[in-house]
Amino acid sequence: MALIKVHDKTFETYLPEELIQQRVKELAEKINADYKGRRPYFVAILNGSFMFASDLFKHLTVDADICFIKLASYKGTQSTGNVLTTIGLDEDLFGKDVIIVEDIVDTGKTLHHFLPRLMHQQPKSLQIATLLHKPEATEYPLTLGYTGFEIPNKFVVGYGLDYDGLGRNLKEIYQLV
Numbered sequence: 001m002a003l004i005k006v007h008d009k010t011f012e013t014y015l016p017e018e019l020i021q022q023r024v025k026e027l028a029e030k031i032n033a034d035y036k037g038r039r040p041y042f043v044a045i046l047n048g049s050f051m052f053a054s055d056l057f058k059h060l061t062v063d064a065d066i067c068f069i070k071l072a073s074y075k076g077t078q079s080t081g082n083v084l085t086t087i088g089l090d091e092d093l094f095g096k097d098v099i100i101v102e103d104i105v106d107t108g109k110t111l112h113h114f115l116p117r118l119m120h121q122q123p124k125s126l127q128i129a130t131l132l133h134k135p136e137a138t139e140y141p142l143t144l145g146y147t148g149f150e151i152p153n154k155f156v157v158g159y160g161l162d163y164d165g166l167g168r169n170l171k172e173i174y175q176l177v
């Protein structure tokens with residue numbers, strides 16, 4: 001079991017590279033079968049999903065579009081609480097078969113707030129593809145169409161996921177010791 005240090009914390013190998021690659025390929029094959037004859041429109045949420053989205057996309061054989069968006073929270077001038085704003089979603093999703101690509105679903109709060117915005121545009125269908133899901137941590141119910149791995153409620157880094165900016169370049173996924 002390899003141990004690594006990211007900033008001040010120690011992590012151990014949790015999902016090796018081959019296992020991640022194998023699972024990503026399986027998810028892509030399932031999408032290829034499910035979307036045969038259609039043209040899915042992938043909406044990948046930055047920053048964490050860039051590596052997963054890229055590897056998933058390489059295994060697609062159906063025609064597909066992809067765009068990358070960023071969700072940012074800001075304090076509204078009038079309202080209390082955080083408002084979620086979307087950067088980079090300039091296409092109209094009306095009538096499209098949309099697949100959201102996430103790195104990890106933790107509490108589910110991010111997608112819970114984001115989904116109504118997408119639904120507002122009346123896509124033909126909407127699915128979520130997430131590499132990781134922490135079922136124990138999920139507070140907001142979501143239907144996840146494509147899940148890579150269900151993992152325990154422990155902090156992970158690697159394969160696009162960071163700890164305070166570092167660790168995204170790692171090919172494996174590591175878990176906090």
Ligand code: 5GP
Nearest residue numbers: 104105106107108109110154155156161162
């Ligand atoms: P949620 O809104 O589902 O609680 O959180 C989703 C976001 O929280 C993810 O897109 C990710 O940025 C961050 N996150 C949740 N759990 C982890 C984790 O274990 N490691 C890392 N690096 N980020 C996480």
